[in-house]
Amino acid sequence: MPLLNWQALKSNQVAGTIFNELDDEHVLEELNMAAFEEQFKTKAQSSPVELGTLKMKRAHKTPSRVSLMEANRAKNLAITLRKEGMAASDICCAIETYNQRALSLDFLELLERFIPTEYETKLIHNYDEEDRFMVRFSKIPRLSQRISMLTFMGNFPESVKTIQPQLNALIAASMSIKSSSKLKKILEIILAFGNYMNSSKRGAAYGFRLQSLDLLLDTKSTDRRQTLLHFIVCKIQEKYPELQTFYSELHFLDKAALVSLDSILQDVRSLERGLELTSRELSVEKDNPVLQTFLSSNTELLSSLIADGKTAQDAYDSAVEYFGEDSKTTPPSVFFPFFIRFIKAYKQAEQENELRKKQKGVQTEAPPTPPKPEDTRNKRVTTCSMFQVCVTSKPPHMDLIAELKKRQVTPLVREGKDGAIEDIITDLRNQPYRRTDGSRRSTKWKPGQQLHVSSDISL
Structure with missing residues (x-):
């Protein structure tokens, strides 16, 4: 049969309504449901529903048992007790004697939800098992305090293990940042560059907010190839190499950044209040061995934790104010x-600067051409249609080449003479350099003869 997706009322919601007066079972006896099943059956029709099964609903409609608890509360308590699998008397006895081994921490936390209300404790009736438990449960003196004590003592070791490392990280990070002389010098260098850039328009500054460190990557050079941070990193490598590993003086920054100082101090205060309540409970439950052992084992530990909490607060406030920030509005x-991002950007700028140097070295570094052994005294001039001479190129002779090229007018070959180019170079070296409009005549040349030097001459 298909299902009818209605919103059904629960048994405790029927009382006092019209549905409590209806008898749907009588209707089923009067009607022949065979035709209904034939027309509304699904492809995989299950066996017909027996009237006896439906009659069981009447028992739920008018329950024979009476409970002093709300239906859902009683149901949840039944599930909780069934999950623990202990008798009510054993549970209550364990609570009365502070027996942590008998009751799990999870079960204790669940029981806190079922501490009887004032209304429930006043009702005196012999009800179901859950209600009998509530009666027994409510008879435990200072029940709420005992449950709280058991929960506190069960959570205490784990709470300390969680709080202590966070306090240590905050203390170490705050003190290392404030005491780092290398970081101080780097901020000094950054301040100097900033004042140099802004002095003409804004005037010199005495300091800057830490968020300004992020702007070092946004300020770029004229050619847009490097940022201000890249330049500062380069200068630190050149002038202050001892500052390059400044980040080695800073400790636990990543862990300290994850600490919520207000929350962790609140946890410390909660532990302090819990220990005070435990001590107060011991004054009532005199000579209770469980409470005595707990207090003697953890009082000194908690005192140390409280001291570390104050140290962490003072160290952090001091560090934040030291860098010009407000500790009340600037959490860890x-x-x-601020420093984590700066260190990451600094390291990346170092790597990029090094890569740029390597690339520049590869581009400027050309393989040297081995000079050919030539004896300038024995060079010969090849006579053909043109007069060509090859001479090894040397930078100091570039001005000589320019002068020779300026003097050529028409191609003319000077034949039958060795060492012609050597004579020209010697003449230029012995005579002062003249501009192209100056006149100069070599005594070795014939009048009217012009000298042509091929364009492929190199000195």
Whole structure:
């Protein structure tokens, strides 16, 4: 049969309504449901529903048992007790004797939800098992305090293990940042560059907010090839190489950035209040061995934790104010990431600068051409249709080449003479350099003869 997706009323919602007066079972006896099943059956029709099964609903409609608890509350308590699998008397006895081994921490936390209300404790009736448990449960003196004590003592070791490392990270990070002389010098260098850039328009500054460190990557050079941070990193490598590893003086920044100082201090205060309540409970439950052992084992530990909490607060406030920030409006999740991002950007700028140097070295570094052994005294001039001479190129002779090229007018070959080019170079070296409009005649040349030097001459 298909299902009818209605919103059904629960048994405790029927009382006092019209549905409590209806008898749907009588209707089923009067009607022949065979035709209904034939027309509404699904492809995989299950066996017909027996009237006896439906009659069981009447018992739920008018329950024979009476409970002092709300239906859902009683149901949840039944599930909780069934899950633990302990008798009510054993549970209550364990609570009365502070027996942590008998009751799990999860079960104790669940029981806190079922501490009887004042209304429930006043009702005196012999009800179901859950209600009998509530009666027994409610008879435990200072039940709420005992449950709280058991929960506190069960959570205490784990709470300390969680709080202590966070306090240590915050203390170490705050003190290392404030005491780092290398970081101080780097900020000094950044301040100097900033004042140099802004002095003409804005005037010199005495300091800057830490968020300004992020702007070092946004300020680029004229050719847009490097940022201000890249330039500063380069200068630190050249002038202050001892500062390059400044980040080695800073400790636990990543872990400290994850600490919520207000939350962790609140946890410390909660532990302090819990220990005070435990001590107060011991004054009532005199000579209770469980409470005595707990207090003697953890009082000194908690005192140390409280002291570390105060140290962490003072160290952090001091560090934040030292860098010109407000500790009330700047949590660790904001303060420490300033330095984390700066260190990351600094390291990346170092790598990029090094890569740029290597690339520049490869581009400028050309393989040297081995000079050909030539004896300038024995060079011969080849006579053909043109007069060509090859001479090894040397930078100091570039001005001589320019002068020779300026003097050529028409191609003319001077034949039958060795060492012609050597004579020209010697003449230029012995005579002062003249502009192209100056006149100069070589005594070795014939009048009217012009000298042509091929364009492929190199000195």
